[in-house]
Amino acid sequence: MVAGALAQSQAPVYCPDVAPILQTHCLACHRPGEIGPMALTSYAEARRSSVAIAAAVARRAMPPWFANPAVGHWANDPSLSTAEIHTLAAWAAAGAPAGRGGCQPSAQSKSIWNIAPPQAVITMPGAVSLPARGEVAYTYEIVPTGWRQDRWVQMAEARPSARSHVHHAVIYVRPPGSSWLKGAPVGVPFTAATLGVSRASLWTDADILLVYAPGSAPEAWTSNGGKTRGKLIPAGSDLVFQMHYTTDGHAAVDQTQLGLVFNPTPPDEQVLTLQLTNDHFVIPPGVSDFRLEAHGSLPGGATLLGFFPHMHLRGKRFEYNLIAADGKPRPLLDVRWNFFWQRSYLLAQPLPLKAGTVLQAVAWYDNSRANPHNPDPDVAVHWGDQTTDEMMVGFFDVAVARGLDKWKYFAERHPAQ
Numbered sequence: 001m002v003a004g005a006l007a008q009s010q011a012p013v014y015c016p017d018v019a020p021i022l023q024t025h026c027l028a029c030h031r032p033g034e035i036g037p038m039a040l041t042s043y044a045e046a047r048r049s050s051v052a053i054a055a056a057v058a059r060r061a062m063p064p065w066f067a068n069p070a071v072g073h074w075a076n077d078p079s080l081s082t083a084e085i086h087t088l089a090a091w092a093a094a095g096a097p098a099g100r101g102g103c104q105p106s107a108q109s110k111s112i113w114n115i116a117p118p119q120a121v122i123t124m125p126g127a128v129s130l131p132a133r134g135e136v137a138y139t140y141e142i143v144p145t146g147w148r149q150d151r152w153v154q155m156a157e158a159r160p161s162a163r164s165h166v167h168h169a170v171i172y173v174r175p176p177g178s179s180w181l182k183g184a185p186v187g188v189p190f191t192a193a194t195l196g197v198s199r200a201s202l203w204t205d206a207d208i209l210l211v212y213a214p215g216s217a218p219e220a221w222t223s224n225g226g227k228t229r230g231k232l233i234p235a236g237s238d239l240v241f242q243m244h245y246t247t248d249g250h251a252a253v254d255q256t257q258l259g260l261v262f263n264p265t266p267p268d269e270q271v272l273t274l275q276l277t278n279d280h281f282v283i284p285p286g287v288s289d290f291r292l293e294a295h296g297s298l299p300g301g302a303t304l305l306g307f308f309p310h311m312h313l314r315g316k317r318f319e320y321n322l323i324a325a326d327g328k329p330r331p332l333l334d335v336r337w338n339f340f341w342q343r344s345y346l347l348a349q350p351l352p353l354k355a356g357t358v359l360q361a362v363a364w365y366d367n368s369r370a371n372p373h374n375p376d377p378d379v380a381v382h383w384g385d386q387t388t389d390e391m392m393v394g395f396f397d398v399a400v401a402r403g404l405d406k407w408k409y410f411a412e413r414h415p416a417q
């Protein structure tokens with residue numbers, strides 16, 4: 001009895017021991033309107049889930065994170081320390097005691113945004129109606145900003161309203177004078193078919209503002225190493241939402257919102273999202289370890305900021321490597337692929353790279369029956385938009401001098417390369 005009472009009194013309590021851990025590591029998803037299956041914002045909610053919490057964190061299933069801990073350090077790694085895992089376990093084992101009270105979730109957790117309160121919220125003007133079944137072609141919507149000045153974006157977050165239907169979204173910046181999607185309607189959803197053009201003709205090299213996929217976290221190109229950074233939206237640009245929707249047996253309507261936080265002054269460096277892509281492949285049926293590779297060299301000096309790998313349901317692993325002068329790959333990121341958790345991995349220490357540096361992306365696929373997500377292990381798989389096709393895209397962000405947009409940066413390429 002006495003020993004039990006003693007253990008109880010020494011056990012961690014919700015306030016002040018547990019609440020701050022949940023606040024920092026869990027509430028981004030476990031609050032009303034977010035993707036977690038239950039809210040953990042109050043003591044009562046946390047107590048109700050205390051045993052499941054202890055179990056999920058002990059397995060390191062929560063918070064979700066897929067990078068091999070032996071490779072790289074990540075600014076956005078949400079993983080708990082061993083001490084925090086012990087605190088949650090001991091709290092649950094002691095019956096989830098309340099403690100002092102006064103641990104209300106902070107104001108930030110009450111906002112719907114995971115970034116700082118946005119200075120601009122851009123909503124797709126036309127809602128997109130999604131059927132209950134079948135494939136939905138890539139759906140585009142052009143949204144004019146109407147901004148008379150260049151704006152520099154420091155943080156960006158996309159919030160689909162029909163979240164479970166969004167396979168991915170890419171938000172592009174279409175500067176004035178661009179010929180991309182010329183003649184397409186503004187402020188209403190359209191597809192290649194409704195425009196009467198081929199899908200290939202909608203291809204673009206426009207700057208990417210943001211990539212959103214299931215489980216992805218918002219982007220923040222904040223200052224680091226004394227340098228401020230941001231992505232440029234030139235005056236008078238349109239934003240183009242490229243939405244890839246999936247169906248799940250229930251009709252839905254989506255109207256994705258984009259929240260933006262601007263740099264207070266033009267940043268020192270400009271962030272560009274580049275990609276290593278391999279779209280020429282056939283993954284044979286039944287093969288469990290199919291390897292694909294893509295590489296490219298940097299046309300100019302740049303600081304590497306982070307990665308965003310993208311594959312579909314047969315994806316298994318994704319690596320980024322730096323190829324040293326001796327040809328040896330130096331690992332930068334190694335992730336276990338989970339289609340339902342597509343995330344960015346932001347380097348804790350941005351990496352300055354010289355012109356000519358070779359970056360390599362390597363992807364592995366499991367097209368066998370052993371892959372529980374495999375839609376069909378009996379077919380050969382090619383590049384394609386739909387989830388049942390495959391992709392191999394290694395997005396990565398670099399910072400370059402302000403004023404170097406993607407085209408100027410690539411025009412820098414040394415003639416000898």
Ligand code: HEC
Pocket residue numbers: 021022025026027028029030035036037049052053056057062063064078080215
């Ligand atoms: C990036 C979003 C995200 C974060 C951060 C996150 N969760 Fe989750 N959590 C989810 C989603 C989505 C699910 C349901 C799907 C799944 O299990 O993968 C889930 C499931 C769970 C479950 C299982 C519920 C059940 O019993 O089936 C528990 C428990 C849980 N989370 C606890 C936590 C705790 C504790 C933290 C912080 C230490 C945390 N989660 C952080 C998104 C998140």
